[in-house]
Amino acid sequence: MMDKHYDAKSAEAKWYPLWEKNGYFHQEPRDGESYSVVIPPPNVTGILHMGHALNQTIQDILVRWRRMQGKNTLWLPGTDHAGIATQNVVEKALRKEGKRRQDLGREAFVERVWEWKKQYGGTIVHQQRMLGNSTDWSRERFTLDEGCSKAVAKVFTQLYNEGLIYKGNYIVNWCPRCGTALANDEVEHEANHGHLWYVRYPVAGSALGAKGELNKDYICVATTRPETLPGDTAVAVNPKDERFAAIVGKNVILPLTGREIPVLADDYVEKEFGTGIVKITPAHDPNDFLVGKRHGLEEINIMTDDGHMNELAGAKYVGMDRFECRKALVADLEAEGYLDHIEDYDNQVGHCYRCHEVVESRLSKQWFVRMKPLAEPAIAAVKSGEVKFVPERWSKIYFNWMENIQDWCISRQLWWGHRIPAYTLCGERGTGNGEDELVFVAETAEEALEQAKAKTGNAALTLADLEQDPDVLDTWFSSWLWPFSTLGWPEKTPDLDKFYPTSDLVTAQDIIFFWVARMMMAGIHFMGKPPFKNIVIHGIVRAADGSKMSKSKGNSLDPLELIDAYSADALRFSIALITSLDCDTKVNKEKFEIGRNFCTKIWNAARFMEMQEANIAERVSMADIKDLTSDEKHILWATDIACKKLGEILENYRIQDGALAVYDFFWTQICDWYVEYAKDAPDKVRAFAVLRDVFFKALKLLHPYMPFITEEVAHQLGYLKDGETIMLAEFPKGYSDEEKSAWGLSEEVYEFVNAKREAITALRALRAEYKVSPAVFVKATIATDDNRAALEVESLKKAMRAEAIDFTAAGADLPMPSKLTKFGTVYLSLDGLVDKTAESKRIAAELAKLAGFIKAFEAKLSNENFVAHAPEAVVADARKKLADNKEKVAQLEKLAKLFA
């Protein structure tokens, strides 16, 4: 006997370990169509948030559905080593002990991070199990594991040998707090309410003039970053700017330093902005850097790698933080009369995506990947339709980025990550900015040594003479290989053969550039084929007010708390139901009650069936049933529709529509109508045989969305025995044509029952309007030409709580109150049930409504084109609607004939 209440916690605790232990998630390559997905690997430092819940629910729905379809289905899990994030977490822990990573040294620190990973890195992996993810845990991967590391080394080496990786001195985004370079897309731009400082640069040989207009004595420069002034090596104007033509080629004096710097002409300068004169600081601004290259300027780096001023900034400022220095320097400029004026100015300032520190543009030596050659085939793969975005519009954003792609800075000055497989001879590193230093790039140190021997002609070299590049690679340099490195590449494996390219990649919009675009490039370049066929992009989960969820704001929902409060199935179903692929999803806790209530409904419906079946002595099989009632035919037909519809919906990734369809099917069709019918069915044995069949199909349809309760109920109701699982049951396809004809199912019967229900609803509405208690049995009359109607009178009487129902011909002139339905006009006999004043009001309203209805059709009929262009279905329906009005039907037929 089923418990009165569904105990989600024990069901979840029971089934998940069993599924995993029985290897239901595991799949080896085998014959037949494959379906494979790699999970977007969460950071090892991560904990499960609503974004994961959404992302993984979508994937699990797709994966469970495909597995039930019998496909060779693999969902591969894993985590990302998340360079900066993880290193920051461990450094933070160290700080509590009063230590820095430098105190431990590189080796010990990395060891420490691995320890941390061992201890806490499993958190999210454990939490993913709570969601019910059917990932093949036996294949769990980590971006820093041996296989992935091998792939990274091979890829780096190959790209280097192909000339697609180079090393150079460039301006990069630098996070002074993390002490590392960042890629362009790791920088988040935020609005900043700042100032524009106007600073006077005296023309060489003249004293600083009085405050006022620009004159011969000084020129005025506008800057948002006065603290970089000591690094200026020129000022520039636009070559077409006549105002300053005379001064180009002369020198000006850099305030506070006395240094003379030239005035240049360069197209980069906008005439309209500021004063039309720009200070050029090649070591601290990417544009200035380019200007400097064009004009052969010196690059003066005035900052340390942690954002403090160095000795080149001037003795007074050495050691100051850059923002502290800004204040001090502005004060000094003002004191010495160099500060002209200050304006408020709003601009965008870059922040580190990890620690949110203001990013510094910094000149340094880094490794880069040439992206253009990799991007071209990746663009082509989407243009040709080989790879599709779902929804399609994301391809535009992909193209926009890909077509304007910049080289990718891949080196990071961190310790946690894949160390760059580049070697130099000891002592040769750090000798300068020369780009011609001897670098040996190879997958292993031994191979690098061979190269070194060959290049130098010194056969006596040993590994001890080689020094590996101290930098590590950007985290995304391992994630962009994820779809094939996890399947065994660079080895040739059966897994790669079978599961590459993967089928669907499901991810949020925010990592299209970081990850998706780069996987496309790597997949095509190294595997010869794009890494997936469809890229499914979903929105971001937001708080109820539309803001981003964040712990600090306190507006975040914890999926684990929701699971605890409502169950994993409730979380999954709710999020599937409220999420559209097209936009972001706003959630609050109450929304998850939908899923919880649905679980309750399923459980209670199952209990009802169990109880009723206990009273039924015999059971008939579906093969033996015959002479079905119209209601029984209806639910079988509806089930057939639901099965076909859900499959079609999921083919198109319409997760939300699917949830809605299956919800409506179960709740409305099965519970509200069929179960109510079954309570008073003429032949309970048959009625429950039908319910039993339909119910199991419904559970299977629901399983991808709600794995736990469907498994539990399927076992409770005896559909499955111990050792069996709904997970591997065949996804229902609906009924065969043979079955349908044996049972006498047809669309006509289905529609007949729909119409009948409309009549039932109409009578209920009449009762409600006239305040006739459900306890009172009424008399009803239905005007219809459907000759089967009379046969249904017994079931109608029960549903309508009517002591008698009379049938009369359609078009009969019934007294009010009545309601027009597809089935016919329903009339409630009110004799003695209701007061007459209310009735007369009601009659007037009803008449007005009917008049409006007929008028609408008259308007359509008067328009000849309506018939000419209206689809057959519309005309057919107009026929039905006008059934009561013979005259109008004749008019319609005439017109229809005319235009046929």
Add this chain to the structure above:
RNA sequence: GGGCUAUUAGCUCAGUUGGUUAGAGCGCUUCCUUGACAUGGAAGAGGUCAGUGGUUCGAAUCCACUAUAGCCCACCA
């Protein structure tokens, strides 16, 4: 500065290629504790589909413009 998206019921959102009376959940109103379920059932109120113009026999749906909101990209000091 470039690009994308949205605007439909009090709230959160559906509405597939234009086609009968624009839907759901929550909230609200009324009734119902009838043996599966009150986390429920029945009935109901509530919409000038942001605005203007256009295409069409027909527009929430297609086009143009306007307004408002949001997101992404971008080196303008």
